[in-house]
Amino acid sequence: MRSQNVVDWWGSIFLELDVPNVTNVIAICWAIWGARNSLVVEGVRKDPTDVVRYALKTIEEVYEAGSAGRSAGQTVAGGVSAPVRWQALAMGxxxxxxxxxxxxxxxxxxxxxxxxxxxxxxxxxxxxxxxxxxxxxxxxxxxxxxxxxxxxxxxxxxxxxxxxxxxxxxxxxxxxxxxxxxxxxxxxxxxxxxxx
CATH class of the missing domain: 3.30.420.10 (Ribonuclease H-like superfamily/Ribonuclease H)
Incomplete structure (x- = not known):
């Protein structure tokens, strides 16, 4: 998977990997970006192993939430549920x-x-x-x-x-x-x- 630039790299990710592995790459990149922001904004350096573990745990929770949401008719993320469609608030x-x-x-x-x-x-x-x-x-x-x-x-x-x-x-x-x-x-x- 050799690439000349980041655009080619992302293209190769989507072409060469299956959906679960693409999901892993996206989540790990997102977690790395979050760790970078923690370092730049807060001065907090995060352990790379913990960053990857966090990304993979997040993916696992999203998959579990998706299956729970489909069975219950709700979208669930990290244990927090929301209605599938907009509902008006109760009076008052x-x-x-x-x-x-x-x-x-x-x-x-x-x-x-x-x-x-x-x-x-x-x-x-x-x-x-x-x-x-x-x-x-x-x-x-x-x-x-x-x-x-x-x-x-x-x-x-x-x-x-x-x-x-x-x-x-x-x-x-x-x-x-x-x-x-x-x-x-x-x-x-x-x-x-x-x-x-």
Whole structure:
């Protein structure tokens, strides 16, 4: 599999390997990119063996989730299930959609949009700080900030939507610990007591 450039290399991957091996290559490249970002952004160097193990474990979970989702009529990823198609929210329930982003030297930004079941924007906002949290901490902080926004808006029932599976899994399992991440998870779980 000799290639002149990365485009040729990817082409040969898709032509010469079967689907499971193409999946492995894509997942390993994705994990390497994530490890690179951890080094560049957070200064955290990850062991190459752990990076590959993480990629292969992720693939295994996705395959297991796919088979579980097909049998249950749901798409399931890493133990988190979602409806196969869009469903309106119950009356009186609001959706808090959050995200975190990094703006180079400026630090981290948190954003939240809260919508009613009909899609009407009830509240929205952004918060910029100089913090340089690791990604999972920033995503957890976004959830905490979004819930605080929902509480200050007088909402009683909310559904939170985040794109960070690691945070969602930690919340669902009520994962405990003493790291900065776990302290934010604890704060989120505490503020959830303010909602129905």
């Amino acid at each position: 329930v609001a959706k808090v959609n959050v995200d975190a982003g990094f703006v180079g030297e400026l630090g981290c930004g948190l954003g939240a949009v809260i919508r009613s079941g009909e899609g009407t924007v009830l509240a929205a906002g952004v918060q910029q700080g100089e913090e340089s949290w690791e990604v999972r901490v920033a995503e957890a902080q976004a959830i905490l900030w979004g819930l605080r926004l929902a509480a200050s808006s007088g909402l009683q029932e909310v559904i939170v939507e985040s794109d960070c599976l690691q945070v969602i899994q930690a919340l669902r399992s009520k994962e405990a610990g003493s790291s900065e991440f776990h302290l934010v998870i604890k704060d989120i779980l505490l503020i959830c007591n303010n909602f129905c």
